[in-house]
Structures are given as C-alpha cells and as structure tokens.
Amino acid sequence: MAVIRLHLPAAADPDSAGTGAGSPPDRSYDIICGRGILDQVGDRLTAAGVRRAVVVSDAAVAASHARRVSESLAARGIQVIPVEIPSGEASKSLSEAGRVWGILAERAVDRSTHIVAVGGGVVGDLAGFVAATFARGIPVWQVPTTLVAQVDSAIGGKTGINLPAGKNLVGAFWQPSGVFSDIDTLATLPNREYLSGLAEVVKYGMIFDPGFFAWLEAHAAELVDRSPEPLAHAVERSAALKAAVVERDEREITGARAALNYGHTFAHAFETAAGYGRLLHGEAVAIGMSCAARLAADMGRIAADIPGRQDAILTSLGLPISLAGVGPLAADELLAIMARDKKSVGGRLRFVLPSRIGAVDLVADVDEPLVRRVLAG
Numbered sequence: 001m002a003v004i005r006l007h008l009p010a011a012a013d014p015d016s017a018g019t020g021a022g023s024p025p026d027r028s029y030d031i032i033c034g035r036g037i038l039d040q041v042g043d044r045l046t047a048a049g050v051r052r053a054v055v056v057s058d059a060a061v062a063a064s065h066a067r068r069v070s071e072s073l074a075a076r077g078i079q080v081i082p083v084e085i086p087s088g089e090a091s092k093s094l095s096e097a098g099r100v101w102g103i104l105a106e107r108a109v110d111r112s113t114h115i116v117a118v119g120g121g122v123v124g125d126l127a128g129f130v131a132a133t134f135a136r137g138i139p140v141w142q143v144p145t146t147l148v149a150q151v152d153s154a155i156g157g158k159t160g161i162n163l164p165a166g167k168n169l170v171g172a173f174w175q176p177s178g179v180f181s182d183i184d185t186l187a188t189l190p191n192r193e194y195l196s197g198l199a200e201v202v203k204y205g206m207i208f209d210p211g212f213f214a215w216l217e218a219h220a221a222e223l224v225d226r227s228p229e230p231l232a233h234a235v236e237r238s239a240a241l242k243a244a245v246v247e248r249d250e251r252e253i254t255g256a257r258a259a260l261n262y263g264h265t266f267a268h269a270f271e272t273a274a275g276y277g278r279l280l281h282g283e284a285v286a287i288g289m290s291c292a293a294r295l296a297a298d299m300g301r302i303a304a305d306i307p308g309r310q311d312a313i314l315t316s317l318g319l320p321i322s323l324a325g326v327g328p329l330a331a332d333e334l335l336a337i338m339a340r341d342k343k344s345v346g347g348r349l350r351f352v353l354p355s356r357i358g359a360v361d362l363v364a365d366v367d368e369p370l371v372r373r374v375l376a377g
C-alpha cells in the first residue's frame with residue numbers, strides 16, 4: 001500500500017470547505033493506492049468522523065465493488081444510502097444531477113453526510129459535482145474503479161457534467177477528502193477500457209518523468225497482463241505525478257496543469273470527428289500523442305528517434321498510433337475543431353509538445369501546414 005499526500009492550502013472561506021466548522025480546515029488529502037483498499041474505507045471514514053454516507057455508483061460496479069465499500073462502512077456503524085446511476089457518459093447530465101440532488105433532499109442530507117463515489121470517471125465527475133453543489137458543498141470521497149479514474153479523474157478536484165453543446169461545460173473545482181485506489185477493482189474492467197487507461201500512464205512518463213517512461217518500456221507486457229505488482233507501481237507513480245501538478249496549479253492558472261493536455265488537442269478533434277463512442281478517450285490520446293511527437297520532431301524540437309520510441313511503447317501496450325482503424329477523417333474538419341479548442345487562442349493553433357522525454361512546453365502559433373503533414377500520417 002502506498003499513501004500519497006496531496007498538499008493544498010486551507011480554503012480562505014471556511015464555509016466553502018464543506019465542513020461548516022470554525023477555522024478553515026486543511027484541504028490536503030491522502031491518495032491510498034494498492035490492493036485490498038476497498039475494505040479500509042470504513043476505517044478511514046470512521047477516523048474522519050463520518051456517520052452517514054451516500055454511496056454513488058453505476059450499474060457496472062453497484063453489486064460488486066460499491067457493495068464491498070458499503071459493507072466496509074456498515075461494519076463500522078456508518079449508515080449507508082446507496083444511489084445507483086446508469087453506466088455511461090450520458091449520466092454526466094443535468095437531469096441525472098437533478099435526480100441525485102432530489103434523492104439527497106428527500107433523505108435530508110446535510111453537511112454531516114459525506115458522498116462516496118465508487119466507479120469510473122463518469123461516477124466520480126457526477127458525484128463530485130453533486131457534492132460540490134448540494135447544500136453549497138458537502139464532502140466527497142473518491143473510490144475510482146477504472147484505470148482512467150485511478151490515474152487521472154479521481155485526483156485533482158475537477159468535477160462536472162456535460163451539456164448538449166459540449167463536454168464538461170458545467171462544473172466546479174471540488175477537492176475530495178480522500179481517494180482510495182484499489183487495483184484489485186481493475187480485474188473486472190473490459191480490456192479495451194483498461195488499455196485505454198494506459199495511454200494516460202504513458203502520458204505521465206512523457207510529460208514529467210523519463211525514468212518512469214523507461215520503466216514502462218521495460219514492463220509493458222506485464223502491464224498488458226495486469227500483473228499486480230507492476231500495475232500497482234504504474235498507478236502509484238501516475239497518481240503521484242498528477243498530485244504534484246495539481247499542488248502546483250490547482251485551478252489551471254499558472255500553466256503547469258496544462259502539461260496534462262499533451263496529445264489532447266489532437267485527441268479531442270479525433271473524438272469529435274469520429275463521433276463520440278467510436279474511439280475511447282485513451283485511444284484518441286495515444287494517436288494524439290503520436291501526432292504531437294511527430295509534430296515536435298518536424299519542428300526540430302525533439303530528437304528524431306523520440307516519436308518512434310513513443311510509438312513503440314504505445315503499440316506494445318495494445319494502443320493505436322494512427323487513425324487507420326477509424327477511417328478517413330478530413331484534415332479540414334480536424335483543423336477547424338482544433339482551432340475551436342479551449343487551448344487555442346484566437347483560432348491560432350497551440351499544442352503541448354515534448355522538448356525531450358519527460359518534459360513538455362506549451363507552443364503557440366504552430367503553422368497549419370505542419371499540422372496537416374502530421375495528420376496525413
């Protein structure tokens with residue numbers, strides 16, 4: 001078991017920190033990674049003084065991992081209110097948030113009741129958003145059960161829902177009180193979902209940590225097989241790297257957190273153009289990182305062998321590096337989507353590009369013909 005402490009300053013306004021009590025509480029929290037962690041949730045929440053918990057989960061984990069968490073809570077005398085949402089991105093909606101707010105109101109939930117989100121990024125983002133908004137904020141604990149959620153979405157306090165006009169358009173920064181990442185929960189994850197999460201793991205190596213990147217190269221086959229020890233290390237290291245960048249740039253103001261968007265400007269364009277659902281997010285990120293590395297090499301920003309090295313590890317993890325399996329996507333459409341991306345300014349193309357393995361820069365004003373060349377493959 002590993003405990004990663006994410007350090008954050010106390011909130012200026014004690015009322016906004018969720019406890020309603022006297023002096024502003026420390027918002028720092030622990031990310032606990034390893035095996036058998038689900039059974040420890042009851043002990044930890046008891047130590048935090050929790051007496052009542054709303055356990056939010058989706059259909060894929062309600063009867064398995066979420067039940068196990070509920071049993072751990074009940075064993076310590078914590079009253080459990082289970083709430084199940086439908087699986088899938090469509091649950092990150094205003095109507096689903098409204099339904100859960102309604103249940104909380106009906107059950108007279110107040111700030112002494114905590115939310116426990118058990119599931120992937122969809123459950124975590126929705127339950128986190130409900131926690132951020134109900135009664136002006138009640139505490140939330142994240143229990144991520146997908147690789148994406150364990151290495152990315154459960155850490156850092158971004159919560160939100162989608163609108164018909166776009167993904168994650170309504171949301172709030174609302175840090176969890178703690179994160180419980182049990183790698184045993186990943187055993188039930190469909191293979192495509194699992195491999196997709198490994199793309200974000202490779203991303204951490206590329207943007208922050210050359211040693212971790214080399215370690216991933218050496219352990220790719222074991223990771224594909226979900227071998228527990230290497231998997232635990234990959235989750236721990238990724239979580240620590242995410243936590244460190246959140247500490248430096250909690251609200252995406254200084255630019256440090258922007259490094260996490262490596263490969264994502266391309267990826268969002270691929271996901272949008274292919275139609276949501278054709279490509280899993282991590283698959284789009286793998287192809288996007290491949291494009292970004294080639295773009296950086298074409299611009300003379302990195303050594304010529306780096307794109308090939310990155311492609312090799314992505315391929316050995318069972319991830320795509322080209323759009324070949326998706327069918328042709330028009331370069332004009334992709335460029336138009338990228339120009340609308342939040343990260344571009346005034347329609348000029350901006351990308352997070354590597355300067356070496358383990359470091360990236362935000363590069364403004366990238367010439368369109370270079371991007372077209374990369375998209376052409």
Ligand SMILES: NC(=O)c1ccc[n+]([C@@H]2O[C@H](COP(=O)([O-])OP(=O)(O)OC[C@H]3O[C@@H](n4cnc5c(N)ncnc54)[C@H](O)[C@@H]3O)[C@@H](O)[C@H]2O)c1
Nearest residue numbers: 060087120121122123145146148149152153158185188189
């Ligand atoms: N808040 C953030 O910082 C952040 C970061 C990255 C992604 N996200 C969001 O996360 C979401 C994607 O997360 P995700 O990939 O976890 O998707 P997800 O929550 O939809 O989970 C993927 C699928 O796996 C199922 N599932 C979950 N755990 C399982 C398990 N242990 N065994 C079997 N099946 C399981 C789910 O029901 C779902 O069908 C997106 O909405 C994205 O916007 C948020």
Ligand SMILES: [Zn+2]
Nearest residue numbers: 200264281285
């Ligand atoms: Zn991502």
